[in-house]
Amino acid sequence: MVRRRQKSVHSADTACPCGRGIPLGECCGVFLAGRSAPTAEQLMRSRYTAFAVGDAAYLLRTWHPSTRPATLDLDPDTRWTGLEILHTTGGGFLHTEGTVEFRAHSSHRGVPDSMHEHSRFVRENGEWFYLDADGGR
Template sequence: MTNPCPCGLPEPYADCCGRFHRGDQHAPTAERLMRSRYCAFAVGEPGYLLETWHPDTRPKRLRLDPAQEWTRLEILGRTGGSLLQNEGTVEFRAHYRCRGRDDSQHENSRFVREDGRWYYVDAL
């Protein structure tokens, strides 16, 4: 049996967020982009994180902490961000373990779609 994707959806990584990370497809909604970005942290894909970060707010480089293990994602709410919209927010809690300590990050992220592609903009 294949393990489910780290983003929390039941599909295996290759069929779920892996297709976005490989560039086979773009995330169709703000929530799917948010899930795929969380998954990129979990599997160590900083290039994907930079690529899906809006150019106006994107850092020049991103270094992931190898000691940080992302363990679970909770979607707490969302506004907009559907297939037919160009803006949306996703509120989430991302759980992780770092240097033997469990913690979480709570954020309400803002997303925009430009030229048919969703981008992470910032946290509200």
């Protein structure tokens, strides 16, 4: 089962939540619409954007089948407020593995929070997938 957040306030013309400073429709929106992310970092940014806009289906679709949960419930009271990419290894056009260290900022019912994580990605048949992560708050 996939549950979506209430209707998003983001449109193709608003700034992409991933923080690159370009419109959603020209940035992560193309990946949410079906194009494959060419790098692990771009997949990470698009997954963050999917959390921000409430697209649980995209999150499940880009999660590696070996670690993907059967369902994903997004908390409608969480607002994602910023993404910092801290470090990447591999994850490029010629790689099959990569990591992205990031800090994601959010607020839950108005209380600011952040999470710091090292995510692992794998590329199979030309598609990048989120595999797993270590990290915490």
